[in-house]
Amino acid sequence: MFVPPTVSQPESEERFVSFExxxxxxxxxxxxPRSVLLKGTSYEFPTDPITFGRSFxxxxLIDGFHxxxxxxKYGPPDGKLLAYLPSGLVVED
Structure with missing residues (x-):
């Protein structure tokens, strides 16, 4: 997934960058979001999904950066995060 330049400025130099x-x-x-810390003593999955848009x-990622x-940073390696995806958009694992 990618992050729009408006979120990652000035480090992105006005380009889309990968979330990583x-x-x-x-x-x-x-x-x-880059400074986020663990809440509590262990990771808890959020109840609200993150939201994707698409560029081509x-x-x-348009909502849910934190x-x-x-x-x-803290979720289980085999965990899955709930997300809203636009119709027809497939995200590879």
């Missing part, structure tokens, strides 16, 4: 690349950058804002055939970042 997005999380490797830092932010001066401690409330940014590429999945673009939930996705927390899952990426």
């Amino acid at each position: 690349e997005f999380l490797t950058t830092s932010s001066v804002n401690l409330n940014a 055939s590429f999945p673009i 939930r996705a970042a927390r899952f990426w």
